[in-house]
Amino acid sequence: MARARISDVAAAAGVSVTTVSLVMNDVESRISEETRRRVRAAAQAVGYAPSSVARGLRTQQTRTVGLISDQIATTPFAGDMLAGAQDAARENGHLVFLIDTGGDSAIEADAIRALTAQQVDALIYACMWHQVVPAPTGLPAGAVFLDCRPENGGFRSVVPDDRAGGAAAVRELVAAGHRRIAYIDTDDNPIASTLRHEGYLEVLAEAGIPVDPALHVHGETTARGGRAAFERLLDLPEDQRPTAIFCFNDRMAVGVYIAAHRLGLDIPRDLSIVGYDDQQLIAAEQDPPLTTIALPHYDMGRWAMEVALGVRAEGDEDATHLMKCPVVRRDSVGPPPAQVAKPNRRRASLTERLL
Amino acid sequence: MARARISDVAAAAGVSVTTVSLVMNDVESRISEETRRRVRAAAQAVGYAPSSVARGLRTQQTRTVGLISDQIATTPFAGDMLAGAQDAARENGHLVFLIDTGGDSAIEADAIRALTAQQVDALIYACMWHQVVPAPTGLPAGAVFLDCRPENGGFRSVVPDDRAGGAAAVRELVAAGHRRIAYIDTDDNPIASTLRHEGYLEVLAEAGIPVDPALHVHGETTARGGRAAFERLLDLPEDQRPTAIFCFNDRMAVGVYIAAHRLGLDIPRDLSIVGYDDQQLIAAEQDPPLTTIALPHYDMGRWAMEVALGVRAEGDEDATHLMKCPVVRRDSVGPPPAQVAKPNRRRASLTERLL
DNA sequence: CCTGTTCGATAAATCGATTTATCACAAGGG
DNA sequence: CCCTTGTGATAAATCGATTTATCGAACAGG
Numbered sequence: 001m002a003r004a005r006i007s008d009v010a011a012a013a014g015v016s017v018t019t020v021s022l023v024m025n026d027v028e029s030r031i032s033e034e035t036r037r038r039v040r041a042a043a044q045a046v047g048y049a050p051s052s053v054a055r056g057l058r059t060q061q062t063r064t065v066g067l068i069s070d071q072i073a074t075t076p077f078a079g080d081m082l083a084g085a086q087d088a089a090r091e092n093g094h095l096v097f098l099i100d101t102g103g104d105s106a107i108e109a110d111a112i113r114a115l116t117a118q119q120v121d122a123l124i125y126a127c128m129w130h131q132v133v134p135a136p137t138g139l140p141a142g143a144v145f146l147d148c149r150p151e152n153g154g155f156r157s158v159v160p161d162d163r164a165g166g167a168a169a170v171r172e173l174v175a176a177g178h179r180r181i182a183y184i185d186t187d188d189n190p191i192a193s194t195l196r197h198e199g200y201l202e203v204l205a206e207a208g209i210p211v212d213p214a215l216h217v218h219g220e221t222t223a224r225g226g227r228a229a230f231e232r233l234l235d236l237p238e239d240q241r242p243t244a245i246f247c248f249n250d251r252m253a254v255g256v257y258i259a260a261h262r263l264g265l266d267i268p269r270d271l272s273i274v275g276y277d278d279q280q281l282i283a284a285e286q287d288p289p290l291t292t293i294a295l296p297h298y299d300m301g302r303w304a305m306e307v308a309l310g311v312r313a314e315g316d317e318d319a320t321h322l323m324k325c326p327v328v329r330r331d332s333v334g335p336p337p338a339q340v341a342k343p344n345r346r347r348a349s350l351t352e353r354l355l
Numbered sequence: 356m357a358r359a360r361i362s363d364v365a366a367a368a369g370v371s372v373t374t375v376s377l378v379m380n381d382v383e384s385r386i387s388e389e390t391r392r393r394v395r396a397a398a399q400a401v402g403y404a405p406s407s408v409a410r411g412l413r414t415q416q417t418r419t420v421g422l423i424s425d426q427i428a429t430t431p432f433a434g435d436m437l438a439g440a441q442d443a444a445r446e447n448g449h450l451v452f453l454i455d456t457g458g459d460s461a462i463e464a465d466a467i468r469a470l471t472a473q474q475v476d477a478l479i480y481a482c483m484w485h486q487v488v489p490a491p492t493g494l495p496a497g498a499v500f501l502d503c504r505p506e507n508g509g510f511r512s513v514v515p516d517d518r519a520g521g522a523a524a525v526r527e528l529v530a531a532g533h534r535r536i537a538y539i540d541t542d543d544n545p546i547a548s549t550l551r552h553e554g555y556l557e558v559l560a561e562a563g564i565p566v567d568p569a570l571h572v573h574g575e576t577t578a579r580g581g582r583a584a585f586e587r588l589l590d591l592p593e594d595q596r597p598t599a600i601f602c603f604n605d606r607m608a609v610g611v612y613i614a615a616h617r618l619g620l621d622i623p624r625d626l627s628i629v630g631y632d633d634q635q636l637i638a639a640e641q642d643p644p645l646t647t648i649a650l651p652h653y654d655m656g657r658w659a660m661e662v663a664l665g666v667r668a669e670g671d672e673d674a675t676h677l678m679k680c681p682v683v684r685r686d687s688v689g690p691p692p693a694q695v696a697k698p699n700r701r702r703a704s705l706t707e708r709l710l
Numbered sequence: 711c712c713t714g715t716t717c718g719a720t721a722a723a724t725c726g727a728t729t730t731a732t733c734a735c736a737a738g739g740g
Numbered sequence: 741c742c743c744t745t746g747t748g749a750t751a752a753a754t755c756g757a758t759t760t761a762t763c764g765a766a767c768a769g770g
Contacts, residue, residue: 005726016750021728030748052472053417054726056408057755064452064473072438076431076636083427086455090462095469097419098453100441107445114450116358117407118419223640251636258642261616281431281606282636285578287613360756371720376758385718409756412725
């Protein structure tokens with residue numbers, strides 16, 4: 001049972017293929033209501049679905065979009081970006097070609113060629129972390145950068161507003177009454193870390209809190225890295241230690257949790273923590289659940305697709321859109337401990353645990 | 356600058372389009388070497404790339420594959436399956452259409468229609484957890500089920516060998532000398548949990564260890580669920596408690612970790628644990644890193660794609676392939692504690708933590 | 711000189727749709 | 741009776757490739 005063609009429908013309805021096409025596409029034309037009904041019935045009867053390939057050839061519009069990513073697989077974030085992009089594509093009647101280049105630029109070039117050959121209507125170039133990348137050669141005009149910005153401009157892009165996100169994180173802590181707030185930073189992600197640091201400094205200034213360079217430490221973006229950085233903060237004289245920590249990401253925050261628990265510190269009674277990423281299966285499952293800043297992956301994916309398809313009008317051809325990073329309030333932030341009460345509290349918590 | 360067509364190349368090379376096509380596709384024919392060179396040079400010069408759409412229409416082969424998934428986004432596993440499928444597709448010169456239905460069967464039906472209209476050469480139907488599903492109507496013959504099996508057969512499928520995986524997990528513990536091994540099970544995933552339980556029973560039998568129903572507890576597939584289940588095991592009289600636990604998944608194992616640490620139990624000295632899934636950012640980052648069974652998502656994705664494309668010959672048109680789940684040895688398994696030494700050890704560990 | 715073969719290349723049909731230009735027919739007006 | 745206008749439908753061109761069937765020239769043999 002081969003696919004039904006438009007000519008089969010025409011034959012079944014006793015009309016020409018032109019008429020069938022006109023009816024199926026609801027084209028403004030002088031086809032009688034009676035004929036329309038007959039055509040539709042015939043189409044239904046033979047199970048006709050127009051060939052997208054033939055249509056694409058004639059109309060030069062394939063209703064497909066290419067999504068090139070450097071690593072769709074290896075991060076749990078990717079999924080949300082994909083989902084946002086894909087939902088938007090589907091809502092607009094488009095299908096998405098997904099290509100994961102694994103960061104290999106030869107594969108990337110191949111991918112661009114293949115997608116161009118497929119005559120995709122739009123192209124999205126996605127990265128897994130907020131970064132500035134050289135635009136690959138051969139990228140068609142109108143491509144949209146997702147979670148990255150083209151080095152020399154020329155394309156629209158969307159990235160998280162890491163500066164505002166960093167500010168929001170620190171503002172949570174300031175609002176809870178903290179004045180000694182550390183930032184556990186990293187060197188692994190220059191763009192995002194710098195922006196988040198700017199947000200951190202901005203809020204401290206806003207609140208009139210003097211900046212203490214000793215409270216700005218660095219580590220790898222892993223639990224181990226977070227833990228090591230935290231332990232460096234503990235080397236400070238007791239009265240200079242932070243009462244709250246803003247971590248570059250949730251994984252590092254987990255390291256702080258582990259170390260803090262080992263030391264018998266209670267979160268948030270003895271120490272408040274804010275993470276970043278709202279990483280699924282991590283942030284919410286900590287004990288206590290971690291207050292963090294969410295990366296708006298789904299929204300960025302959706303934005304990129306809508307702009308790429310021309311559904312969302314964006315005035316500027318060469319602009320970077322900053323996507324808001326919402327605060328996810330959970331239970332890792334509380335008021336700072338009163339200095340005098342601290343030793344008592346700590347002993348109490350140990351006693352508890354002996355039960 | 357519009358795309359170059361085959362006729363442009365023909366004009367540039369001073370030959371017919373037939374000749375260009377013959378040369379570009381390396382068709383066995385009597386074209387002189389000299390002409391071939393000229394055509395290739397012309398193609399290069401005008402930047403010619405054949406239109407996949409036009410070719411698809413003529414040849415009826417699009418070199419595209421559809422991948423329908425119930426939720427590509429919301430789980431970190433999805434990525435690996437995608438990556439495996441996508442790599443295999445690329446290696447065979449195919450592009451993949453990804454559609455995430457979100458589990459909505461109306462969207463699913465739409466997706467099948469759209470992919471059929473696109474005349475994809477193959478179709479993969481993926482689920483996020485090993486399950487038995489009704490085959491959606493309209494699914495073309497030759498479709499491959501990925502991480503799920505069709506209720507009434509009729510399609511090839513690939514799923515993890517959960518039975519062997521469960522057996523391997525328990526075997527790790529038996530090999531370390533444990534005889535009181537608990538299985539923290541779940542009701543959230545009937546297929547996988549049953550198979551893993553069968554593996555558990557199989558190894559106990561193999562090792563001549565009597566089955567103690569009290570060591571088989573259930574919980575939700577979350578850290579909280581794992582913790583709750585573990586606490587039920589602790590209600591047992593001390594000499595009946597398990598010295599090792601096999602958890603349905605890593606998230607539940609994390610719950611056991613948390614509870615164990617709270618109680619001052621050291622892993623693996625006081626308690627050995629094996630998880631399942633080898634979930635990234637979870638299993639390896641525990642303290643100590645969790646020994647677990649990996650789900651072969653990448654391999655399953657690759658297998659499904661290769662079978663779908665007919666690259667991998669699979670005799671049976673209607674068979675389920677079981678993919679091996681490898682053991683990932685880390686540091687959460689050790690020998691069981693000697694009964695008499697236990698109390699001492701436990702006190703010691705608490706004392707340590709007072710430092 | 712005619713015929714048959716080989717070599718190199720091409721004209722034209724084809725895939726399945728869309729779209730433009732055209733057609734037949736009926737009704738109405740002068 | 742002829743011409744115009746309006747209505748309903750269609751013939752044919754088109755998109756850009758592949759593929760089949762054919763063609764002309766050169767050359768060899770009788």
